[in-house]
Amino acid sequence: MRIEIINTGSELLLGTTVNTHGAWMGTELMKHGLRVQRQTTVPDGPAIIEALSEAMSRSDVVIVTGGIGPTSDDISREAAAVVLGVELIEDEAALRSLEAFFAQRNRPMAEDNRKQALNPVGADVLPNPHGTAPGVYAPPRMSGDRLCALFLLPGPPGEMKPMFHAEVLPRLCALADVSGEHHLETLRFTGIGESDFHAQLDAKLLAIPQLEIGYCARPAEVDLRLIGPRASIEQATLLALDAFPEECFSTKGESLEEVVVRKLTAQGKKLALAESCTGGRIASRITDVSGASAVFTHGYVTYANEAKRDMLGVPEELLSTHGAVSEQVAIAMAQGALNHSGADIALSVTGIAGPTGGTEEKPVGTVWLGLATRGTCFAIQKLHTHGREFFKQATSQNALDMIRRELIKESGCPG
């Protein structure tokens, strides 16, 4: 089944908003073995007509997001009617539902909203419990020389996503008669480069039948994407784990923070964090995971030297002798965090995120990471020179991986 997505919205092309709908929908579809073949972004207004017409002539399903609101540049309904070659008529039920939406909120319904009850003849109205814009589903009909079905969905994620789950996926699965033969799995690695991966594994993976592989390099991470029958994916997973047993932190697409929270929970351990240059990024990533409150108690964001002294008890002498960005201070921060918090494992980072603050001896991008437990204490050094955002993300990745490796070591369990 050939599926295309069209996202409308000038803000996506102007760059003021990053298009996350495409990725989200691709993920949801792939869970059901369905793949997106093309994604197109067009500005608000009439450009949708040409794009929709092209897409419908070459695809089995086209999903449009945006352009079904009340304002004048919302013309996806009109475009659909033009391309389908039918009229728009006011749908009684949709109008009543719109009126109810406003009545429930004690707000008068503007005349502009009335046009949201218009629907192409022969198409279904898709209810929108989270907003004013009902969706549209036009069942498969001839478009050029092929049958094509069309969905129109709202642009705001809070309205689009529930409608996608409730109205789009069941219809697509019925249309596709999904055989479930192909699956997607993402294996995630840290501590190795894409080229190490290529050199050691690429040829072996390519020899596995019916397997499609792809790589994606992220800050301090390489993802390996496997698409194919379950057996081929399992074969590839075993090869990858055999080559990089410690570096593979998830065979199920989990993030490093999810893995760390899961392992801490399983081991009943508490974590403390002492962050200088990452400024709370590691704590924020940990607390992105639901359930983090059971394992993460104390976070110290000690940007200034006084804060390292006051909050963590780092001796003034260490700071003046070795500088804040040093092995000694990283270790003292981790030990301070461990002792002040009563946690079982403490991690510290101190470095120079840039763009200013570097020296010849300690260039921008230099970072020390320290780890302390009741039994051990050490620090490692890294250098990340691709800008402030990369620095914070890669360093937080290194930090989470140090915690993960410590937890593996203690439990003897890599998974």
Place this chain on the structure above:
Amino acid sequence: MRIEIINTGSELLLGTTVNTHGAWMGTELMKHGLRVQRQTTVPDGPAIIEALSEAMSRSDVVIVTGGIGPTSDDISREAAAVVLGVELIEDEAALRSLEAFFAQRNRPMAEDNRKQALNPVGADVLPNPHGTAPGVYAPPRMSGDRLCALFLLPGPPGEMKPMFHAEVLPRLCALADVSGEHHLETLRFTGIGESDFHAQLDAKLLAIPQLEIGYCARPAEVDLRLIGPRASIEQATLLALDAFPEECFSTKGESLEEVVVRKLTAQGKKLALAESCTGGRIASRITDVSGASAVFTHGYVTYANEAKRDMLGVPEELLSTHGAVSEQVAIAMAQGALNHSGADIALSVTGIAGPTGGTEEKPVGTVWLGLATRGTCFAIQKLHTHGREFFKQATSQNALDMIRRELIKESGCPG
């Protein structure tokens, strides 16, 4: 000038990677008055040929990212040669530069890399100082019934972005003879809803000649996008500031954290943060801004009750009587942060990010924000019920805005 972008990469359609290239390039182009008319994402492999052929037949400039690496699914060079109707030939200088890249890193050059020196006849090789894949520029030539120029750029952001600045923008500006007549400005607001904006301003803004407006709703933020001649943008800005003088935190597209760091710097004030439910997100946003180290010293991530007690001195009695998510605890956290850090202004948050932990009295999404200075101390309550990520982002937005408003109050200067 009609510009199209084509991003290649199966990971973008599978959803394992969000396409940020489109937004980044849209922003960079708009800085020079250039607009992207369409963006298309295609998988790795031969789909690029059809998409490139279509784009070149209707546009003046097509920019492709990705597909110029050494692996077998990298076929953007071949696709360009097919669509341009020319041969690929090995470029001597490109080959030498590839060899130098590997020599410098003491690595042998794989035979696969050699194909990266192939270039369509008549096209320029664009040097890539950050990786192995040189870019391609094919100057305008007839494609269908119009002249079209083509750029091929590498996929990795660290290689693509420098090449875009060094090689693409200068050529585009020369081609476009940019008149600079149209500009983009983004006004950013917090503390009002999109509908307030519509009701008070939409009609007035639409009456301004040659002005294109657009809205974008984000967690606890509305952005107003203005495109047009300078005079029209200024007129719209004055109207918006008149209607929402306190809610507009930037007329130059700055983020709220940038505004807060700028104001703290200008006033020579130090900030401390005490975060529970946001788990370091506010500190991380503040430290995303270069120069934050001069104004942000101490951050307390006090996820657990013991941490609120140990690190901030919140009395046990307050926690047991009112609960951690309460006005009293928010204020005690802010005061504790102020006193322990010696900062001039301290902000605290305590709430329930969810999905678990809510009660009837305090549902998931409830949050208290506290602010303390040497002269004042108060807390406000908010409720954000759209999930954990929205909660953290919207709450950090509320927190940064409380700091901003306090700084405005003290300086008497809204800008």
